[in-house]
Amino acid sequence: xxxxxTLLHIGKAYVQMALGCLIAGxxxxxxxxxxxxxxxxxxxxxxLVAAVAGGPVGLISAVLNVPLFLVGxxxxxxxFVFRSFVAMLALSFCIDLLPQRAVTQDMMLASLYGxxxxxxxxxxxxRGGATTGGTxxxxxxxxxxxxxxxxxxxxxxxxxxxxxxxxxxxxxxxxLWALIALFISTKVMDMVLQGWNTAHQxxxxxxxxxxxxxxxxxxxxxxxxxxxxxxxxxxxxxxxVFCVINKNEMTQLREIIAEEDERAFVTVSxxxxxxxxxxxxxxx
Numbered sequence: 001x002x003x004x005x006t007l008l009h010i011g012k013a014y015v016q017m018a019l020g021c022l023i024a025g026x027x028x029x030x031x032x033x034x035x036x037x038x039x040x041x042x043x044x045x046x047x048l049v050a051a052v053a054g055g056p057v058g059l060i061s062a063v064l065n066v067p068l069f070l071v072g073x074x075x076x077x078x079x080f081v082f083r084s085f086v087a088m089l090a091l092s093f094c095i096d097l098l099p100q101r102a103v104t105q106d107m108m109l110a111s112l113y114g115x116x117x118x119x120x121x122x123x124x125x126x127r128g129g130a131t132t133g134g135t136x137x138x139x140x141x142x143x144x145x146x147x148x149x150x151x152x153x154x155x156x157x158x159x160x161x162x163x164x165x166x167x168x169x170x171x172x173x174x175x176l177w178a179l180i181a182l183f184i185s186t187k188v189m190d191m192v193l194q195g196w197n198t199a200h201q202x203x204x205x206x207x208x209x210x211x212x213x214x215x216x217x218x219x220x221x222x223x224x225x226x227x228x229x230x231x232x233x234x235x236x237x238x239x240x241v242f243c244v245i246n247k248n249e250m251t252q253l254r255e256i257i258a259e260e261d262e263r264a265f266v267t268v269s270x271x272x273x274x275x276x277x278x279x280x281x282x283x284x
Contacts, residue, residue: 012128013083013127013128013129013130014083014086014128015128016124016125016127016128017083017086017087017090017124017125017128017129017130018090019121019124020087020120020121020122020123020124020125020126020127020128020132021087021090021091021093021094021121021125021132022094022121023117023118023120023121023124024091024094024117024118024120024121024122024125024132025058025091025093025094025095025097025098025121026094026098026117026121027113027114027115027117027118027121027185028043028047028057028095028114028118029094029095029096029098029099029100030098030099030100030101030102030103031102031103031104031110031111031113031114031117032047032110032114032118032181033047033050033057033095033100034100034101034102034105035102035105035107035110035114035177036051036166036170036174037107037110037111037114037166037174037177037178037181038162038163038165038166038169038170038174038178039114039115039118039159039162039163039178039181039182039185040158040159040160040162040163040178040182041133041135041158041159041162042061042064042065042068042133042134042135043057043061043091043095043132043133044159044162044163044166044178045061045064045162045165046058046060046061046064047166048162048165048166048169049064051169051170052169056095056096057095057096058091058092058093058094058095058096058097059092059096061088061091061092061095062088062089062092064134065088065092065133065134066134067134068133068134068135068137068138069081069084069085069088069134069137071134071137071138071141073137079129080129080130080131081137083128083129083130084130084131084132084134084136084137086130087125087128087130087131087132088131088132088133088134091121091125091132107173107174107177108177110177110181111177111178111180111181111184112180112181112184114181114185115180115181115182115183115184115185115188116184116185116188118181118185118188118189119184119185119186119187119188119189119190119191119192120188120189120192122185122189122192123188123189123190123191123192123193124192126189126192126193127192127193135154135155135158136155138154139154139155139158142154159182162178163175163178163179163182166178194272194273199244199245199246199247199270199271199273200244200245200246200247200250200268200269200270200271201242201243201244201268201269201271202241202242202243202244202245202253202266202267202268203240203241203242203266203267204240204241204242204243204257204264204265204266205229205238205239205240205264205265205266206238206239206240206241206257206260206261206263206264206265207238207239207261207263208239208260208261208264209226209238209239209240209241210226210239211260211261212224212241212256212257212260212261212264213226213241213243215256215260216241216243216253216256219252219256220245220249220252220253220256222243222245222249223243224241224242224243225241225242225243226239226240226241227239227240227241227242228240244271250268254266
């Protein structure tokens, strides 16, 4: 049974990786490459090399990535490196296999939709436990050698260098569009990684905390956690309720709080992902 679950988990990871590589391949083949947009990373470098020297972008990207994998594979786990190498080859294959024609010649639309597709694709690949470029491995290696340089800083520096180079190879306008595409893809990738839940967490400080918690349990069929708190100014003991609910339950909870204690102090914040009872299952 355990082996079956493990195989299903691995299969799901590779399906996510394959789908992610296909979506990211579409972003390059039909939005970025035909419009001379190089949004960072090794694939962005390959786009610039192809523009100068000619050749298929996917193949050039694979050739550039191989040395980075060889240099950086010892800095992370073997399973991650193997999956990443497979994902890198899959993305390179998709870029060259898909028809190289522009869906739109409007640079704004190309940057916007190309960035969205790239972010979704890379997010799915990362959720599958891999990456599509050796720059991540190289960044980890540099960080291990020079701890003052973080992985994020190194990757940001590479992306900025590619965007600046695109301004030289193409023109300044292409560099500006590439910067927009890079920003959009990063934000979308974060959204994919963090999840699409619309949950909200409430911290409720009230003298009627127990009554509020009971009504949350009974009327909303939601769990709540009671905490003990002290006012720093008055020194008086207060009750605190912590709970996480869906977006469509917010009005009902506000009404319960108002009915129990109009003087309650409430803070509400958005939760990117909620896992556990009442929400998505907590999986390995």
